[in-house]
Amino acid sequence: MQCFIVMQGQTYQEEKELGMIWSRKQDSGGNLPHSWRRVKEVKEEDRLFHYVKGNIVAISVAKTASRIAQRPSPHEQQGALGYLVELDTHELEVPIHIRSKIDVLVRHLPIKYSPFQADGNGNQGYLYPCNEELAIKLVELISDANIYQIDDEQLELAMSPVRQTEHDPFIPMLTETETELKTKIRLGKQKFNRALLPLWAQKCVLCDIVLPELLRATYSKPWKDGTDVERVDPYNGVLLCCNHHALYENGLIAFDGQGRLHIAARIPEEDYEKYSIRAKMKIARTEQNKPYFKWHKRHVFKG
Numbered sequence: 001m002q003c004f005i006v007m008q009g010q011t012y013q014e015e016k017e018l019g020m021i022w023s024r025k026q027d028s029g030g031n032l033p034h035s036w037r038r039v040k041e042v043k044e045e046d047r048l049f050h051y052v053k054g055n056i057v058a059i060s061v062a063k064t065a066s067r068i069a070q071r072p073s074p075h076e077q078q079g080a081l082g083y084l085v086e087l088d089t090h091e092l093e094v095p096i097h098i099r100s101k102i103d104v105l106v107r108h109l110p111i112k113y114s115p116f117q118a119d120g121n122g123n124q125g126y127l128y129p130c131n132e133e134l135a136i137k138l139v140e141l142i143s144d145a146n147i148y149q150i151d152d153e154q155l156e157l158a159m160s161p162v163r164q165t166e167h168d169p170f171i172p173m174l175t176e177t178e179t180e181l182k183t184k185i186r187l188g189k190q191k192f193n194r195a196l197l198p199l200w201a202q203k204c205v206l207c208d209i210v211l212p213e214l215l216r217a218t219y220s221k222p223w224k225d226g227t228d229v230e231r232v233d234p235y236n237g238v239l240l241c242c243n244h245h246a247l248y249e250n251g252l253i254a255f256d257g258q259g260r261l262h263i264a265a266r267i268p269e270e271d272y273e274k275y276s277i278r279a280k281m282k283i284a285r286t287e288q289n290k291p292y293f294k295w296h297k298r299h300v301f302k303g
């Protein structure tokens with residue numbers, strides 16, 4: 001299951017009534033923008049979050065994979081050829097206002113093709129990818145706002161959460177989405193961990209700590225930014241103890257292509273010893289680590 005965010009504005013009502021999303025095959029200049037091309041990637045059972053004027057207003061399940069089809073009427077582009085996906089849409093009783101929730105979402109926004117800016121405003125375009133971590137956060141926000149417990153008296157009779165009616169497929173769909181996304185992340189990270197540990201002799205590459213409880217398989221290119229292949233590639237990471245893991249993940253240390261340590265200016269030199277780090281200390285990296293270290297240093301390091 002993949003997730004997407006569709007930015008719709010005024011086309012939302014019309015596309016909801018038609019039960020689909022649709023993008024043209026090319027713009028007037030003959031180009032195919034990434035956010036249109038992406039409609040081609042949608043498969044049956046994928047999930048789409050609908051963003052309209054600052055809010056997530058609905059979540060859909062793709063009923064079909066994308067196919068080439070004419071734009072259905074009524075529309076000014078009626079008859080034009082494009083990519084079409086049929087949807088089963090669940091409109092939210094309580095929409096999710098992105099700008100007021102951006103604090104919990106911002107760390108899950110990818111560097112490339114992010115649907116939202118760091119201030120919570122939506123980006124231009126039609127269909128954006130939504131990584132599993134961002135999708136889980138959105139599902140949690142949707143559940144918190146839209147699924148409520150019935151009052152105490154009734155609760156004794158029915159201990160399960162309810163929305164409007166007993167048979168509303170909305171709750172099972174949300175639960176299934178969350179479970180599937182979490183399973184994908186868990187299995188991916190397990191595979192990554194298993195393959196990465198032996199590459200670094202099962203110890204922190206900076207301080208040689210070997211206690212397994214303190215060791216973390218740490219991504220250079222994080223899950224939110226990686227392809228499915230990069231997410232399980234053991235060279236996309238380094239084995240670090242909890243402290244060094246936190247420093248690396250937060251961009252306070254980085255490695256260059258040569259495997260040399262770089263330390264952010266926020267950490268004063270007199271404190272290096274406390275953190276068990278030394279300027280320019282070099283680790284034994286492999287060629288395969290190099291592109292990932294460089295990516296991390298460029299995009300995550302707060303030098």
Ligand SMILES: [Zn+2]
Nearest residue numbers: 204207241244
């Ligand atoms: Zn360490």
